[in-house]
Amino acid sequence: MTEIGIIAVGGYNEMGRNMTGVRVDNDIIVLDMGLQLDRVQIHEDVEIDKMHSMDLIKMGAIPDDTIMKDAGGSVKAIVCTHGHLDHIGAIPKLAHRYKAPIIATPYTAELVKHEISDEKKFRVNNEVIPLKIGGRYNLTPDVQIEFIRIQHSIVDSAFAAIHTPEGVVLYASDFKLDRTPTIGEAPDFARLKKIGKDGVRAMITESTNSGLSGKTPSEQIAKDLVRDVLLGTEETESGVIITTFSSHVARINAIIQAAEEMDRIPVLLGRSMERYLSIAQKMGYIKFPNNLEIYGNRNSVDKFLKRISQEGKKKYLPIVTGHQGEPDAILTRIANGETQFRIEPGDKVIFSANTIPSPMTMANRHALEIKLKMAGARIYENVHVSGHASREDHWELLRMVNPEQVIPSHGNMVMHSHYVELAEDAGYHFGDTVHIMRNGEELVL
Ligand SMILES: [Zn+2]
Structure with missing residues (x-):
């Protein structure tokens, strides 16, 4: 039997510096490698391109990935689902430590390449592989990565479905359920329903706005x-x-x-x-x-x-x-x-x-x-609508995907607890089928 572990690296205690590992036996897929900008900005005259990873980890600006040494596997891919800096901004500082390609949607891949070319401290040679939305990538004979179309406040955003012998692990961060987007198409609801039907072992999803009532406007x-x-x-x-x-x-x-x-x-x-x-x-x-x-x-x-x-x-x-x-x-x-x-x-x-x-x-x-x-x-002021799902959007996604286990990410404890309440409304049990994780922990399914 295949063992699946979810490793919370960054973005579970705070909003920013997102990084999650999904371990399928000894193969680890890293999802996102983000930056927490305000930790850099409080210091005057900081030139982040010249800084060392360990100093940035100490500042809390990038995920503390030193825990990956004890994770019981090796990283096979770094997958980025969209191009915001809290999802790709730590790549120049951390990616070179892994012998793994970076797989991202095409626009995201282009932004990743620019981030890497700005880097002055480290030589980052990881291959950057653009994978179109709807596309699949065979990582190992047992593991496949699929990008599913979603909407967010940046173009070319996706969910990453990791297909394993034990079912799908869905990484669902960041998103909104926008049915009338002004660029691109609505989320691929048909595909989400299909993987929900086929069986989703676990879903990792943003908790950011799960405390806001109603739905996020288009x-x-x-x-x-x-x-x-x-x-x-x-x-x-x-x-x-x-x-x-x-x-x-x-x-x-x-x-x-x-x-x-x-x-x-x-x-x-x-x-x-x-x-x-x-x-x-x-x-x-x-x-x-x-x-x-x-x-x-x-x-x-x-x-x-x-x-x-x-x-x-x-x-x-x-x-x-x-x-x-x-x-x-x-x-x-x-x-x-x-x-x-x-x-x-x-x-x-x-x-x-x-x-x-x-x-x-x-x-x-x-x-x-x-x-x-x-x-x-x-x-x-605020001539704006958010790019993040609100409570009823989360309700809808949770019921559509129907995962066995759900883990809120991309937020602090307050945001996660809002998500847990919503998941309980949908029939999940805290500590049993819905989990709050802290940076540095692994949850074995
Ligand atoms: Zn985002």
Whole structure:
């Protein structure tokens, strides 16, 4: 009989630095290798590309994978289900320690390659294998990896189904059950129902928003919200600036479309804007209008901001980094008066993002807003819908997949306990069929 173990490496005590191992006898499949950014940001002048893994582990910024030495098996693959940094950001620091390929959806694979090429401390030679959604990869004669289509706040997101002789282990993180996505297709419900019918031994799933009641609205709603704010005003001459997640290709696409309707030139500004969007454009996830401008490095951004201030703000819609008030981001630098683009009374600043509820980002955001308001900006907050499933979405997935065992991940104890309550409602028993794991533990099924 095959023994299956679930190894909680990171992201079980906190939100961030996700890493899970699934052990099938002596073969281990690692799922995600993420970063917890706020642990890096509290230190000034930290250059993460030059830092050693052990220092980053000590800071709590990356998963403590030293426990893998005692895991009773060897890592055969590192599987990444989407391209957010809390899922791929530790690859440059940890992947070289394993003789295993990195398997990821195509957009994710491209982002992984960029992360690796930025690395200055370690030489990361792991092969990066793009696996399309719906595709399967034979890892060993007994183990197969399948990507199942899902929706999330970044394109090309998947669940990973690990097929073993004892049934499927489903890694279901991160996701939303969006039936009307604005890029890509709805989740592959037929496939999820099928594997549910065939038998799922265990499901590992995010607990992040399992405490929020109801269902998470579709990205289509966010698209309408963005359009309503950008076009729903008689003050069409004022300066408008909008900020959102650089990796949120669907949202940025909605903003670009609204800019066209406003008869303004969309301008993407910031290093991460340039990275995520130019890759998405090259790979065909998004089509840029001919007039779109895009600038990444600081000099070219500053030059263009100067041009906007000279030609008139009403010609352009700058789409910028800085929605969390990050110290070096474009919006923060504008608010600090470090660019030629000056906020004037009546200019609109739109946050198409939530504020990440960590004390540091909240403080940064607060400071940013005060500075913008002092300059006379009108602020539109939270023009946004989440990329994470809410309680009733979780209920639906749990009943659809019907796993024998379920383990909440991607959250802290409070989030996990919300998930456990929901699972109990669905007939699971705490400690028997639904489990809370802590970083460093292995659960043998
Ligand atoms: Zn994510």
